[in-house]
Amino acid sequence: MSKKTSPQSRPRRRPRTLRGGESTPATQGRESARAATRGAAQKAGQKAAQKKITPxxxxxxxxxxxxxxxxxxxxxxxxxxxxxxxxxxxxxxxxxxxxxxxxxxxxxxxxxxxxxxxxxxxxxxxxxxxxxxxxxxxxxxxxxxxxxxxxxxxxxxxxxxxxxxxxxxxxxxxxxxxxxxxxxxxxxxxxxxxxxxxxxxxxxxxxxxxxxxxxxxxxxxxxxxGAPDGLVDAAVVALRILGWLAVAAAVVMVILFIMSWPRQVEVAGVYNSTAAVVAVSILSVLYLPNAVISAVAVLLGSEFHIGAASVSLFAIDLVPLPPLPLLAIIPGTASQWAVILLVAVAGITAYLVGSARLNLIQAVAAGVVAALVALVATELTSGQLAEFGDVGPMRLLTAGLALAWITGVGLVAAGVGKLADRRAPEPEAGVDADPQPDADTEPVDDGDDQVIDGEVIEDADDAVDADGADDADGADDADGADDADGTEGSEGADGDEGDVDTHEDAADAADADDAGEVEGVDDVEEPAESDESADSPESQHHDNDTVITEDAAATADAEDAEGTDVSGGTDGRKPPATD
Structure with a gap:
């Protein structure tokens, strides 16, 4: 290897000036373009940081x-x-x-x-x-x-x-x-x-x-x-389970409405006018959320009461009810196959809990959230109804069953998942034990929500995008104009100064990749210089009051650009040039 191409013997980077200290018009144009690019990038970064962090x-x-x-x-x-x-x-x-x-x-x-x-x-x-x-x-x-x-x-x-x-x-x-x-x-x-x-x-x-x-x-x-991670995911799973149970309850109600059509005709015959039938039909529609909540309680194994009457999957005891089309769908007796609906509840719960792969803490949290939601819903649908007495699902029983179903199935699913992980074969040597996530799986990004100076920022990245600060990165392409000058495209373009131009070509490429530098002169042989910004107060993260600034993000980008060679090297050295 010649002295010219050896990476150990190459000179340190220096400003792009000729040996005589005089710069050409092309060099001056490139320096002006770089200065304009750096100014635009710094201005955009400061504007984004001010919008993102400064009140x-x-x-x-x-x-x-x-x-x-x-x-x-x-x-x-x-x-x-x-x-x-x-x-x-x-x-x-x-x-x-x-x-x-x-x-x-x-x-x-x-x-x-x-x-x-x-x-x-x-x-x-x-x-x-x-x-x-x-x-x-x-x-x-x-x-x-x-x-x-x-x-x-x-x-x-x-x-x-x-x-x-x-x-x-x-x-x-x-x-x-x-x-x-x-x-x-x-x-x-x-x-x-x-x-x-x-x-x-x-x-x-x-x-x-x-x-x-x-x-x-x-x-x-x-x-x-400092709450445990995954509580929000557990709450989402609980709400999904209750939502799917509500859909199942609505399907059951539609089937019962079709089967109870003769009783619907009898209820309509009680009223003497079409307007009255329309009025009670509208009233039944307004009570549909109440009926769905009561049906979910029955599917969980609880009971629904209308005074002395009770409805469950195991038994139905009725008394004379108000002449409403919504109440006419209640059958007179409980069918023997009604208990099979508990299997549907177990299947929905197991599928959603298994898909989410909850751990033990998340399984318990999901059950607690489901119990709280069930308690609130049953409270809003229960109360006195004139002379009929107390109407609505049993509150505590419904909440307890929701807790038992989701927590029990979640704990079983978490235990089976741990057992399967233990029995999984050990990865072979040289094989990555942590596989990459699927392309269809969207990773969870915890960086959208930030706590800045006591403030919880949500969708903070949207503020930057809305301001167009990200477009400032595109200004880096302005350095590509260096190649259009034709002054540094080849090694021997300047005769005996080909060695200097070779190093300046590599320097141009490195500086084109880092438009955020304040100084036009960079030294790749001293990587400690690029690490100084990492110790600055703006990029430090505190435990009690986390501060994430735009300047820290810009510093991190500068570190990546400084430590990465234009040809893919990561040690701060440029690959050897070839003649």
Whole structure:
């Protein structure tokens, strides 16, 4: 190997100037292009870092400012709902030719029903109200919350948002209860049980808050406070299981509706007008979520009660029921094959738990989440129904069965998975024991949610992409203009200065790969120089208050570019050039 091509004997990189110290116009043009590229990259990086980390001017930092920010988030939809209730109440009074003095009571009653609160009419309590309008309200509030916490939110912001989400509807419920109490002195209505009304309102809007925050934000919060990993995944599995059970319950209800068609005809014959039949049919549709929740409880092995009547997979005991098409689907006796539905429940649970490959902690967490969801759902669908008594699924039994099904199947699946891993053959020597993930499997990216200076940032990468900062990397291609000059394309283009040009070609390629350098001169023989940025305060991560800055990301990219040769080397050396 000649001295010219030996990697040990090559000179250190130096500025691209000729021996006489004079630079050519082409060299000056290349240096100007590099300087412009570096300036554009640094400006874009600083702008992205400022948007990603530095608090915005519009982001409040005081309690009053936070209330001003989040109060419209949940206040506007509640106001819109109240205005819609007023319109519906006016239309109902005009349609029924009722006096306008009923308007305050109608507005208050509709608000209470919309929040799943019980109603009192003629001294009779109706504690089981339709859940379909309430689910629409939950979806509306959850959507607004999701938009509010999508970009940047801190723990203090979450506390203020929670207060706004819960306090506003509770105040409106108290006002509605007062209006009902005032109307009860004139009309045959009364104020609902205050504890039940406020409790259900809180439960409904807290559910909207939990749904609106989203899985990523919950994951960031759990990681911030040191919770075990995978709890969000366990909650998602539990919700999927309950969702598939709800689908199975709906299918069973459709089959029962077809089989009970003669009874549906009998129920329609009770009413003397088509309008009454349409009214009770609409009422049955509004009660469909209640019926699905009760059917899921029955599929789990629990019981559903309508006063003295009880319905389960094992036995059905009926009494005279209200003439509703929805109640007419209940068969008179339990079929012998109904117990087979428990096998379907076990199959759905085992399939979803096995697909998720939960560990022992996640299996228990999934069971707890399912039990809590079942408890909330059964609470919202249970209560007094006039003279019939207590109506709804058995709350504690349904929650306990949900916990037992999901936790039991999850623990069995986790144990089988561990046993299979132990019996798996040891990987052969030279074979990678950790195979690469499948192309169809989407890896979990935990970097989207960040905790920055006490702030939980969700989808922080979207802010960078929206600003176009990533496009700054494309500016690196501007260095490719060096090849167009034709001054460094060959080794002997400059006669006796071919050795200098050979090293300058390699330097051009290295600098073209790293447009973020501040200095135009780089020394590949001193790798410690590229590691200085790794020790800077901007790239350090703290345990108690993690800080992830854009400057640290840019430094990491600079380190990768410095330590990687243009030809694929990773030791900071360039491959030997060939004559």
């Amino acid at each position: 915005d001017k519009d982001v409040p930092t005081t309690v009053l400012g936070r209330f001003r920010r989040f109060l419209p988030t949940v206040g506007i939809p509640n106001i819109v709902v109240v205005l819609g209730i007023i319109v519906v109440a006016l239309a109902g009074l005009m349609f029924t030719a009722s006096p306008l003095t009923w308007l305050p009571a109608a507005i208050a009653q509709l608000w209470l029903i919309l929040n799943a609160a019980p109603a009192t009419i003629d001294g009779l309590e109706i504690g089981v109200v339709p859940l379909l309008p309430a689910l629409g309200l939950v979806a509306l509030i959850a959507r607004r919350i999701r938009v509010a916490v999508r970009e940047r939110v801190s723990v203090a912001d979450l506390l203020v948002l929670t207060a706004c989400t819960l306090v506003i509807p509770v105040v409106l419920t108290l006002i509605a209860a007062g209006m009902m109490w005032d109307a009860g002195r004139v009309f045959d209505v009364g104020a609902p049980p205050l504890a039940d009304a406020v409790g259900r309102t809180l439960l409904l809007h807290a559910t909207a808050l939990v749904i609106g925050m989203g899985g990523r934000l919950w994951g960031a919060l759990l990681r911030r406070y």
